[in-house]
Amino acid sequence: MLTHRHEPPLDPKVLEEAAEWLMRLSESELSDTERAEWECWKVSSPERDRAWNRAQLLQSKLGGLPATLAMSTLDRPSHPDRRRALGKLALLLAAVPTGWGTWKLAQQQQWSADYRTAVGESRELSLADGSRITLNTDSAIDVLFDTRQRLVRLREGEILVQTAPDTAALARPFRVDTGQGRMQALGTQFIVRELQARTHLAVLDGAVRVELAQSTQQAPLIVAAGQRTDFSSHDIGQLTPTDRNASAWTQGMLVVDKMRLADFVSELARYRRGFLRCDPAIAGLRISGAFPVSDTQRTLNMLVQTYPILVSGHLSGYWVTLSPA
Structure with a gap:
C-alpha cells in the first residue's frame, strides 16, 4: 500500500x-516516440517516480479523470483553461491518498446544500423569521424551519x-447543528466554524447553549457574550475570551496581532484556490x-513589502510558497 505520511513534499x-x-x-x-519519452521521464529521478506512483493511485481512485479536469478538446498547451486544469490535477497529486476523497466529499456537501459560497466568496442571507446568516468562504448550510424549531445545519x-x-406563536428555539453537536441561541449573535472534527464557537452577544452530539455525561454548557470555546462530539474545550477581530471577515478583512506566519498562511489559504505553503524556516515569524x-x-504583496518574505508561484x-527573502 502506498503512503506519503512521512515523505517530504514533492517539487511542484x-x-x-x-x-x-x-x-x-x-x-x-x-x-x-511520446511513450518512450514518458517511460524515460518516469525513471529519470526518485521524485518523478514518486510523483507517478501518486498519479497511478489517483487514477485508480478516480477510475479516470473527473469531468471538470478532462480537457481533451483543449489541445493547445498554452490554453488558460488547460493550465488551470493542470494546476487542479497537480494539487490532487500533492494530496494523494486523501485529496480526492476530501475534494469529492466537499463538492457533494457544497452542491447539495441549501445555501453555499465558493472559495473567496461571502454571502449574507435573511431568513424567514428575520434572522440573518453570513456565510464565509467555502461554506455550506441547510435551513429547516418547522413547527418545533428553527434549525440551521452547518455542513462546512x-x-x-x-x-x-x-x-x-410557539416561539421556536433557534439552533445550529454541526457534526459535533448542537448550539441553541439565547438571544444571540455568534460565529460557528467547523474545523478538523471540532466546532469552534465565538459568542459576540447574548449566550449560546452547547450540547454535544455523542456525550451522555457532559452537561450542556452556556457560553456567554465575549467567550469562545471549541468542542468535539465527546468533549468541550476551555472557555477563553473572544478575539475582538473574530468577525472581521464579514467586512472582507483578516485582522491579526502577532500571529505566527504559518497560522496566518493557513487562514489566508481558505480564501484562494490552490495551495499556499509556508517554508518552515519562517513559520514562526x-x-x-x-x-x-x-x-x-494584494495581501501577499503587503507581506513582501513589510516582512523579510519572498513569494514564489508555480502551476500558473x-x-x-512563502520563503525567507
Whole structure:
C-alpha cells in the first residue's frame, strides 16, 4: 500500500510534469516516440517516480479523470483553461491518498446544500423569521424551519448568526447543528466554524447553549457574550475570551496581532484556490495588521513589502510558497 505520511513534499514542478503526463495519457494514445519519452521521464529521478506512483493511485481512485479536469478538446498547451486544469490535477497529486476523497466529499456537501459560497466568496442571507446568516468562504448550510424549531445545519465552513425573535406563536428555539453537536441561541449573535472534527464557537452577544452530539455525561454548557470555546462530539474545550477581530471577515478583512506566519498562511489559504505553503524556516515569524481576503494577491504583496518574505508561484499561480527573502 502506498503512503506519503512521512515523505517530504514533492517539487511542484515535478507534480506539474506528472499532471501533464496523466492528462496526455487520458486524452489519447501516445505515439511510440511520446511513450518512450514518458517511460524515460518516469525513471529519470526518485521524485518523478514518486510523483507517478501518486498519479497511478489517483487514477485508480478516480477510475479516470473527473469531468471538470478532462480537457481533451483543449489541445493547445498554452490554453488558460488547460493550465488551470493542470494546476487542479497537480494539487490532487500533492494530496494523494486523501485529496480526492476530501475534494469529492466537499463538492457533494457544497452542491447539495441549501445555501453555499465558493472559495473567496461571502454571502449574507435573511431568513424567514428575520434572522440573518453570513456565510464565509467555502461554506455550506441547510435551513429547516418547522413547527418545533428553527434549525440551521452547518455542513462546512464558517457562519455568523444574528438571531431575531420568533414571530410564530410557539416561539421556536433557534439552533445550529454541526457534526459535533448542537448550539441553541439565547438571544444571540455568534460565529460557528467547523474545523478538523471540532466546532469552534465565538459568542459576540447574548449566550449560546452547547450540547454535544455523542456525550451522555457532559452537561450542556452556556457560553456567554465575549467567550469562545471549541468542542468535539465527546468533549468541550476551555472557555477563553473572544478575539475582538473574530468577525472581521464579514467586512472582507483578516485582522491579526502577532500571529505566527504559518497560522496566518493557513487562514489566508481558505480564501484562494490552490495551495499556499509556508517554508518552515519562517513559520514562526509574527504577523500583525489588517489584510484584505477579497484580494489575496494584494495581501501577499503587503507581506513582501513589510516582512523579510519572498513569494514564489508555480502551476500558473495554483501553488505559492512563502520563503525567507
